[in-house]
Amino acid sequence: MRVLLVEDEKATAAGLRAILEGEGWSVALAENGEDGLKMAVAEIFDVIVADRTMPQRDGLSMLQALRQEGVVTPTLVLSALGAPEHRVAGLESGADDYLAKPFDAAELLARIGALIRRTKYNAHEKVLIVGDLHIRTDSKTALRAGSPLNLTPKEFQLLLFLARHAGDAVTQRMILENVFDWRAEADPGAPIVPVAISRLRAKLERPSLPEILKTVRGKGYRLIDPHAG
Amino acid sequence: MRRSVFARMVLTVSLVFALGIGVTLGLVYLLMNRQIETLLAEQIAADIAQFNRIKGAQELMRVLTLRLQSERSAGGGTVLLLQTKAGENPMRRANLAGVPENFGNIDAWPAGLPESVARPRLIWAANRRMLVRTMTHGADLRLLVGRDFSAWSSFRDRLAATLLALLGLAIVFAALGGLLVSRRLLFRLNSINRFCAGIEESGLGERLPVAAQHDEFDALCGAINGMLDRIAELARLNRIATDQIAHDMRTPLTPVMVSLDRLSQPDAAPPDRDTLAGLAEDLRRLRGMFGSMLELSRIEAGGRRAETALDLAELARDTAEMYRPWAETCGIEIVEQLEPAPMRGAPMLLRQAIGNLLSNALRYQEEAGQILLRTGSDRGSFAEVLDHGPGIPTEDLPRVTQRLFRRAEHRHMDGHGMGLAFVDAIAKAHGMVLTLSPHHPGADRPGLKARLHAPSQRPV
Numbered sequence: 001m002r003v004l005l006v007e008d009e010k011a012t013a014a015g016l017r018a019i020l021e022g023e024g025w026s027v028a029l030a031e032n033g034e035d036g037l038k039m040a041v042a043e044i045f046d047v048i049v050a051d052r053t054m055p056q057r058d059g060l061s062m063l064q065a066l067r068q069e070g071v072v073t074p075t076l077v078l079s080a081l082g083a084p085e086h087r088v089a090g091l092e093s094g095a096d097d098y099l100a101k102p103f104d105a106a107e108l109l110a111r112i113g114a115l116i117r118r119t120k121y122n123a124h125e126k127v128l129i130v131g132d133l134h135i136r137t138d139s140k141t142a143l144r145a146g147s148p149l150n151l152t153p154k155e156f157q158l159l160l161f162l163a164r165h166a167g168d169a170v171t172q173r174m175i176l177e178n179v180f181d182w183r184a185e186a187d188p189g190a191p192i193v194p195v196a197i198s199r200l201r202a203k204l205e206r207p208s209l210p211e212i213l214k215t216v217r218g219k220g221y222r223l224i225d226p227h228a229g
Numbered sequence: 230m231r232r233s234v235f236a237r238m239v240l241t242v243s244l245v246f247a248l249g250i251g252v253t254l255g256l257v258y259l260l261m262n263r264q265i266e267t268l269l270a271e272q273i274a275a276d277i278a279q280f281n282r283i284k285g286a287q288e289l290m291r292v293l294t295l296r297l298q299s300e301r302s303a304g305g306g307t308v309l310l311l312q313t314k315a316g317e318n319p320m321r322r323a324n325l326a327g328v329p330e331n332f333g334n335i336d337a338w339p340a341g342l343p344e345s346v347a348r349p350r351l352i353w354a355a356n357r358r359m360l361v362r363t364m365t366h367g368a369d370l371r372l373l374v375g376r377d378f379s380a381w382s383s384f385r386d387r388l389a390a391t392l393l394a395l396l397g398l399a400i401v402f403a404a405l406g407g408l409l410v411s412r413r414l415l416f417r418l419n420s421i422n423r424f425c426a427g428i429e430e431s432g433l434g435e436r437l438p439v440a441a442q443h444d445e446f447d448a449l450c451g452a453i454n455g456m457l458d459r460i461a462e463l464a465r466l467n468r469i470a471t472d473q474i475a476h477d478m479r480t481p482l483t484p485v486m487v488s489l490d491r492l493s494q495p496d497a498a499p500p501d502r503d504t505l506a507g508l509a510e511d512l513r514r515l516r517g518m519f520g521s522m523l524e525l526s527r528i529e530a531g532g533r534r535a536e537t538a539l540d541l542a543e544l545a546r547d548t549a550e551m552y553r554p555w556a557e558t559c560g561i562e563i564v565e566q567l568e569p570a571p572m573r574g575a576p577m578l579l580r581q582a583i584g585n586l587l588s589n590a591l592r593y594q595e596e597a598g599q600i601l602l603r604t605g606s607d608r609g610s611f612a613e614v615l616d617h618g619p620g621i622p623t624e625d626l627p628r629v630t631q632r633l634f635r636r637a638e639h640r641h642m643d644g645h646g647m648g649l650a651f652v653d654a655i656a657k658a659h660g661m662v663l664t665l666s667p668h669h670p671g672a673d674r675p676g677l678k679a680r681l682h683a684p685s686q687r688p689v
Contacts, residue, residue, distance in 0.1 A: 082520075083527050084577075102516055154550060180551055185524040186581040187648070188517050190588045195554040218506075 001025045001116070004043075006036035006050040006059065007078075016049065019105045020112075033057025037065050045073050047112055052079035052090065060093040067094040074115040078103070084183070106171060106219040113168035130166040131212055131225035133204075135159065145209055154179070155200050162213065162223040171220035197221055235411055242407030243400065250399035254392040261388055269360045269376040270349040276307075276374045277364055286319060286367055290332070293372075297334060308359050308375035309333045311366075314344065319370060333373070344371040417446045421453070433461040474522055478515065485511045521647040528578065528654040541570035541579065541612045542604040548583045549602055552591065560597030563587065568605035570612060572683045574659045582655040583612055585648040586679045590616035593677070613680035615668045620675035626665055649679075656681055 003025050007013040013029055020027045028045070030036035034056045040048060048066075050059040057065075059077050066073075074096045079086060082100025090098040097111050128135040132145040140156050142149045151159065158179050162170060172193040176182045180192065201213050210226035283289045293311055300307050310333030313319050318332045331337075339354040339361075346363045352375075353359075361375030378385070424437050436457065437450040488508055492500045549563050556563050583602075590600045594616045601615040621629055630653035649665075656663040661683045668676030 082523065104513070152550075181577075182551070182580075182584075183524075183577075185520045186651075187584050187588050188521055190552070190584070191555055192551060195558055198558075199554050 001046045002044070003027050003112075004030065004036065004040055004045040004048045004073075006030045006033060006048065006054070006062065008032055008051060008054040012051070016108075019108060020049075023109060033059060033062035037062045040066055040071055040073060041069055047115055048073050048075040049108075049112070050075060050077055052077050052081060052086075060090060060095075063094045076108075076111055076115060078108075104171075104218075106169070106216075107173060110169050110171045110174060110220060114165050114170065114174065117165050117168055128160070128163045128166075130163050130223055131227060132209065133163065133212060133223075135163050144204060144206070149203050151200075151203060154196070155203065158196055158200055159204070159223075162221065166223045166225065167228075169216040169219040169222045174220070235415055238411040238414070239404065239407040242410060243403040246403030246406065247396070247400040250403070251396055254396050254399075258389060258392055262385070265378070265381050265385070266349075266351075266360060269378075272376055273349055273360065273362050273374050277362055280366065280372060280374065281364065283366075286370055289366055289370070289372075290319065293332070300334060304380075306377045306380040308335055308357075308361065308373065308377055310335050310338060310373040312338055312371055312373075314365075314369050314371055335373075338371075338373065342373070421446075421450065425453070428457075433457055433464060470522075470526075477518065481511060481515050481518070485515075525647060525650055525654055528651065528658055531658055536573050536575055538571065538573055539576050539579070541572065541583075541610055542567040544576060544580050545583050545602055545604050545612055548580050548587065552584065552587045556587075556591055556600065559591055559594070561591060561594060562599050564599050564601050566601065566603045566605075568603075570604040570606050570610035572610045572659075578655045578658065579612075582652045582681060583614070585652045586612075586614040586681075589648045589679070590614050590618065590677070593618035595619070607682075609683045611680055611682040613678060615676065615678045617668065617674060617676045620667050620677050621665060629665065630663065652679070652681070659683065 001024075003020050005013060005016055005020065005027050007016060007029070008031055013031070017027050017029060028039060028043070030039050033050075033054050036048075036050060036059075037057065040062075050062060052059040054062075059079070063075055063077070066075075075094065076097045076099060077090045077095040078099050078101055079090065080101045087098045087100075096115050099108060099111055126136065126138050128137070134143045136142070137160065140153070142151060142156065142159055149159075158175065161175065161179050173184045175193045175196075176184050179196075182192070197213070197215075204213055205211055212224055212226060214222045214224060216222050280289060280292070283292060290311065293309055296307065297309060299305075300309070310331065311319060312332065316338055318330060320332060335355045339352055342350075342352065342361070342363060344363055344365050346361070349360045349362050351358070351360055354361075357377040357379060359375045359377035361373055363371060363373045365371050421437060424435070428435065436454045439447050439450045439454070441447075485508055488504065491497060492504070545567055546565065549565055553563050587600065587602065594600065595618060598617050600617075602612075603615070604610070604612045630649045649663075653663050655661075661681050664678075664680045664682065666678050666680075668678045
């Protein structure tokens with residue numbers, strides 16, 4: 001996978017490059033928004049990771065220009081400006097996701113994973129299948145190995161979110177934002193996600209069936225197809 | 230820039246003032262003229278009436294001769310001309326020698342003037358402006374009776390001169406007045422300006438003097454002073470918060486630094502994975518605290534926030550749904566007593582406030598039981614969370630809403646001690662009041678009743 005990293009701070013760029021290359025991805029570095037724009041237009045990347053504040057065209061302006069050029073490469077904007085209004089401004093200028101600095105490597109990788117995944121799944125899909133798990137989005141029901149799961153609406157949303165990112169780890173922060181419409185900063189330390197996951201797990205897992213909802217230490221949670229790959 | 234405002238003000242004020250005076254004086258002049266005309270017309274009418282009463286041409290000529298003589302000697306501006314309808318001196322019919330060509334004091338009957346003009350007419354004849362009427366007398370005589378303005382012209386000229394002088398004086402006064410008004414306004418404006426410019430040097434302690442005139446400038450000074458008070462208060466709070474943050478950050482930073490120093494000693498063993506993970510965890514905690522600080526500042530700063538009509542009951546229901554699984558793992562039941570509680574506000578923030586209160590109750594209750602979540606309307610909408618925990622000692626009540634405050638025995642818990650600070654800030658941002666009181670006063674475990682109340686003017 002090819003990642004375009006647009007970051008002016010050398011130390012941060014080196015750290016990010018190490019993290020991304022650690023995943024076996026190839027990284028091209030642009031040191032300002034202007035170069036980033038040229039490279040993103042000239043070459044094809046799977047994902048763009050761009051800093052927000054940079055000299056010579058900031059990340060958001062670069063992104064707007066890119067989108068005007070018709071380049072739809074999924075883009076993650078990184079920024080020290082983390083307030084909700086900054087996030088909204090980022091998403092409005094064409095970012096697909098927005099991550100406040102400083103962040104965990106796991107959080108960054110999970111979000112990039114989700115971005116790539118997002119371009120692959122169809123939001124209007126009626127049935128999602130992960131291994132022996134069938135999720136019907138129209139009737140909001142789920143079946144494990146053919147037998148229906150008795151889920152609350154929130155549990156269903158959580159399962160759907162995990163299923164849409166099946167195979168990838170999703171972080172607690174991502175679950176809070178996307179399933180609970182809640183920010184991690186709003187009540188730090190409240191075990192909302194772990195408890196919700198353990199509830200879901202209790203309904204999802206059977207002793208007779210392979211485990212499909214895994215905890216990824218230090219990263220988050222992952223729904224897997226035990227027979228895949 | 231400043232000069233041009235000054236000049237513009239003086240010029241505008243003077244111009245408007247002068248224009249007003251000019252128009253007034255012009256009107257005075259016109260009215261005066263009009264008055265003179267009326268006066269002359271009346272005199273002419275009196276003459277005409279007198280001449281009409283005279284019977285016989287001889288008698289008329291005698292009266293007219295007397296009038297012409299007195300006119301020649303005294304000069305009253307009367308204009309007379311008696312002619313036959315053919316335009317001749319009627320005396321000439323007698324063929325007397327030495328009879329002047331005209332019977333009257335103008336040379337000729339003005340061209341185009343009819344023989345009988347009942348309304349006084351303004352004409353220019355014999356190099357004089359005059360008001361005239363004409364009449365016929367007997368079968369073949371016509372008479373012109375008029376008054377010229379010569380007697381009035383000097384008066385009129387003097388009047389015009391006086392009015393012009395007055396106008397000039399008025400303009401001078403207008404300019405002076407404009408200058409004075411502008412100077413006075415600008416003086417006060419400039420003093421405010423100088424004060425504001427000086428704030429950078431003098432700090433936030435100085436205040437503008439407010440004169441007791443209760444005018445707009447005093448209002449402006451008052452507003453600026455009020456603003457400075459708020460800025461000073463914010464700066465003070467900011468300083469306190471910064472000090473506090475510095476202090477609170479130092480505590481968790483110290484072990485990290487000690488560990489790193491030990492690891493970087495020349496004789497130190499290479500760090501193992503667990504040590505590094507522990508350090509990362511410490512730093513993550515620090516980041517979390519920073520995040521909470523930012524969060525609190527964000528709430529306190531207010532700023533752009535979409536307020537909508539909402540019902541606290543619905544927000545409470547959503548939030549309880551989110552916290553209930555956690556509560557159940559603690560053996561605690563969240564009991565809802567939700568009555569409609571409409572108000573305007575930011576739903577995300579109010580959910581957060583309710584969540585923080587629930588979170589607090591769950592953390593401190595420490596034993597199985599119930600937590601009561603209530604909403605409703607009682608002289609304003611309210612939401613409250615009641616627990617059966619240890620409550621808050623009275624002496625700590627004022628401090629629990631401060632950032633990072635945690636009672637010593639609770640420092641081991643999750644979270645950053647920001648919960649009630651968040652709730653308090655959110656309440657303030659909505660004009661709500663956060664009241665903390667014992668749920669069962671006097672009991673062994675008094676519990677806590679945390680109540681968010683919007684004063685009655687807030688509900689929609």
